[in-house]
Amino acid sequence: MAVAAALLLLLLVAPAAYAVQHIVGDRSGWTETVDYSDWVRGKTFTVGDTLVFNYGSSHRVDEVTRSDYTNCETGNAIDSHSDGNTIVTLSKAGTMYFICPVLGHCSSGMKLAVDVVATSGTSPATPSTRSGSSTPSGATTVVNNGSILGFSLVLGVVLAIMS
Known part of the structure; x- marks a missing residue:
């Protein structure tokens, strides 16, 4: 006994293993009115965390290379989304880049660079997985990983x- x-x-x-769900832009979402350089400041993004992009029909989300991010190049997306509620799992360490490919949006600041850090015991990276979700916008939340x-x-x- x-x-x-x-x-x-x-x-x-x-301790339980937790991942953090980051609502991109917090309550404002994925829009032209947010300074995403400020939004990432002070946040830690770890392998296993997710980014939730909430946006209207006038926006999209493209994952792009560093060069395409810097130059707001919209023709070579690694992955493209237009569902209004995009979830991106951060599956590998390194920097991930996102832009809105709608004409003029990226150049007006609708772009996001996220530095992802490895967790202890993280295995080699696999491609990012994406899926839709009904997660409401709001502050960063902690999600249990099973x-x-x-x-x-x-x-x-x-x-x-x-x-």
Whole structure:
């Protein structure tokens, strides 16, 4: 019984793995009115985090190379989105670049460069995954990476053994 209680206590104090969901532009979203250089200042972007781009039908999101970001070149996108609610998973360390390819938007400041840092134990990178979501815009939120489910399963097994 003491071993089971010690194991349960260990599970309760073990840190869970969390990813951060960054709402690009916070409440303003992906728009021409936000200074994205200021928006990234002071934020840490880590492999596993996500960027959520919320925008209207007059905007799009293109992931581009550094050169295309610098020159606001819209013809060579790595990936392109126009769904109004784009989620980009930061799957590798390094800088990722995003622009709005609508004529004049990038040159007026609608571009984002994000420096992504590796986490301890991060494995080699895989291509970024994207999908739609109904996440509302707002402040940065913390999202659990499945640790609660794993914890719940282990806790259930421990409690079953203790019974």
